[in-house]
Amino acid sequence: MTRASSFFPTLFCGEACDARELAELKRLTTPIRFEAGQTIFSEGDAARSAFGLSHGVVRLYRLLPAGRRQVVAFALPGDFLAIPLADRFSFSADAVGELGVCRFPREELKRFIQTSPNVMRLLMDFAARELQLAQDQLTLLGNGSAEERVVAFLVNWRRRVARLTPISQAVPLPMRRQDIADFLGLKLETVSRTFAKLEQRDVIRIVPHGAVLTGLEQTELVAGSSE
Amino acid sequence: MTRASSFFPTLFCGEACDARELAELKRLTTPIRFEAGQTIFSEGDAARSAFGLSHGVVRLYRLLPAGRRQVVAFALPGDFLAIPLADRFSFSADAVGELGVCRFPREELKRFIQTSPNVMRLLMDFAARELQLAQDQLTLLGNGSAEERVVAFLVNWRRRVARLTPISQAVPLPMRRQDIADFLGLKLETVSRTFAKLEQRDVIRIVPHGAVLTGLEQTELVAGSSE
DNA sequence: CGGCTACTTGACATCTATCAACCGGGGTGG
DNA sequence: CCACCCCGGTTGATAGATGTCAAGTAGCCG
Numbered sequence: 001m002t003r004a005s006s007f008f009p010t011l012f013c014g015e016a017c018d019a020r021e022l023a024e025l026k027r028l029t030t031p032i033r034f035e036a037g038q039t040i041f042s043e044g045d046a047a048r049s050a051f052g053l054s055h056g057v058v059r060l061y062r063l064l065p066a067g068r069r070q071v072v073a074f075a076l077p078g079d080f081l082a083i084p085l086a087d088r089f090s091f092s093a094d095a096v097g098e099l100g101v102c103r104f105p106r107e108e109l110k111r112f113i114q115t116s117p118n119v120m121r122l123l124m125d126f127a128a129r130e131l132q133l134a135q136d137q138l139t140l141l142g143n144g145s146a147e148e149r150v151v152a153f154l155v156n157w158r159r160r161v162a163r164l165t166p167i168s169q170a171v172p173l174p175m176r177r178q179d180i181a182d183f184l185g186l187k188l189e190t191v192s193r194t195f196a197k198l199e200q201r202d203v204i205r206i207v208p209h210g211a212v213l214t215g216l217e218q219t220e221l222v223a224g225s226s227e
Numbered sequence: 228m229t230r231a232s233s234f235f236p237t238l239f240c241g242e243a244c245d246a247r248e249l250a251e252l253k254r255l256t257t258p259i260r261f262e263a264g265q266t267i268f269s270e271g272d273a274a275r276s277a278f279g280l281s282h283g284v285v286r287l288y289r290l291l292p293a294g295r296r297q298v299v300a301f302a303l304p305g306d307f308l309a310i311p312l313a314d315r316f317s318f319s320a321d322a323v324g325e326l327g328v329c330r331f332p333r334e335e336l337k338r339f340i341q342t343s344p345n346v347m348r349l350l351m352d353f354a355a356r357e358l359q360l361a362q363d364q365l366t367l368l369g370n371g372s373a374e375e376r377v378v379a380f381l382v383n384w385r386r387r388v389a390r391l392t393p394i395s396q397a398v399p400l401p402m403r404r405q406d407i408a409d410f411l412g413l414k415l416e417t418v419s420r421t422f423a424k425l426e427q428r429d430v431i432r433i434v435p436h437g438a439v440l441t442g443l444e445q446t447e448l449v450a451g452s453s454e
Numbered sequence: 455c456g457g458c459t460a461c462t463t464g465a466c467a468t469c470t471a472t473c474a475a476c477c478g479g480g481g482t483g484g
Numbered sequence: 485c486c487a488c489c490c491c492g493g494t495t496g497a498t499a500g501a502t503g504t505c506a507a508g509t510a511g512c513c514g
Contacts, residue, residue, distance in 0.1 A: 083354075085355055123351070124312060134361035142297045190503075192461065404492075413471090415492095416472085416494080419493065457513095457514090461509080466503100468501100468503070474498105475496080475497105478494095482490100
């Protein structure tokens with residue numbers, strides 16, 4: 001999506017983080033680029049680095065026995081790819097499209113965080129927000145029909161994307177159907193069929209790498225109350 | 228379960244929390260008891276208080292349109308009932324059986340947390356652990372069959388309970404079938420049937436308010452890797 | 455232009471939800 | 485002390501939703 005390095009502006013700048021802290025954080029950071037499909041880290045890896053997403057989209061997922069996969073979240077610019085405290089990654093991350101991240105040496109970042117209440121606070125807020133998102137998703141997977149899941153996904157995704165790149169007719173969907181399916185606990189055929197059904201009812205319109213959302217506001221949502 | 232006030236020992240004492248901090252926390256706290264079925268707080272309420280569970284079990288849940296309900300988690304002694312930062316509760320909490328909590332005035336607790344890196348750290352760890360649990364659950368709801376869900380629930384629940392009350396033949400299940408169903412995204416009939424099926428295979432034995440787990444270790448688990 | 459990959463569509467199978475009856479224990483009141 | 489009732493739980497029959505398998509289409513890149 002946006003080309004500019006927007007990790008710092010999005011996560012740290014806005015609110016409670018003074019110039020000195022920001023300078024220190026920038027000192028720790030190394031920008032890295034990844035191509036579509038490349039893996040940033042894998043579940044179980046020792047977390048020597050922490051990552052903040054600058055631009056692009058990342059899918060965070062777990063692999064399960066029998067070739068199943070659960071996409072835990074899609075990360076957008078400004079998100080940490082994992083909370084930088086645990087010693088190991090509890091999920092894998094790879095690039096949906098071409099993207100840029102800020103890499104931090106985790107030990108140093110951790111030490112810095114400990115000394116800076118502001119940044120600690122920011123991280124805590126991030127963790128709380130992630131927890132809320134995970135619980136929304138949990139609620140959706142526990143109760144929603146295929147259609148409710150797909151609709152909730154589109155609405156939530158649009159809201160998150162809109163915050164970063166103000167306006168555009170179509171909501172971009174850079175991830176594959178399979179990714180959406182694994183995120184929603186459905187099969188890709190079901191996602192495809194559900195899109196088709198919604199399109200027939202003129203609720204959405206599918207376009208090459210996205211969808212135009214027309215009459216979605218009123219749909220009874222099972223999750224997505226946050227903010 | 229255990230009768231003693233075990234919120235402090237479980238959450239704060241073990242690790243990185245000095246005597247002065249502990250004393251300050253204890254000063255802030257008021258112990259309260261609840262009877263089975265009573266509501267501790269409701270989704271949307273202003274979070275004037277924070278709660279730590281001393282003994283008993285709490286179900287944390289959201290109510291949805293059309294009378295649906297999602298149990299987000301079961302809290303055990305030592306758990307916070309919510310992360311004490313948000314201004315409003317994002318789910319409801321009520322007592323599964325008779326129980327005791329430590330109530331904190333949230334603003335004061337928050338202020339204290341900000342000044343104590345140790346406690347902040349502890350809270351951060353708690354949030355990270357909760358996030359991990361939520362993601363485990365998400366993975367389970369996204370991919371597991373009814374049987375996998377029930378088995379994973381029993382195994383995870385046993386592990387958590389065992390940590391608090393070392394040994395007992397049967398795993399206590401103080402919550403209702405409906406609670407388990409709403410936690411696992413199933414209907415209570417399905418939970419009941421699945422229990423029956425597992426019992427026929429001698430994998431478990433259902434007893435009045437619990438279950439004896441016999442041959443579960445080997446079952447292919449979709450979630451529950453944590454620790 | 456050819457081949458690959460993502461996506462769509464169709465027919466059918468399977469699993470869980472739904473609706474409904476029934477069982478059993480604990481508590482209350484006669 | 486017993487009987488009844490209520491609630492939680494179990495079991496059965498059936499239906500509906502999503503998964504599975506398979507064929508076919510479209511867009512992209514070499």
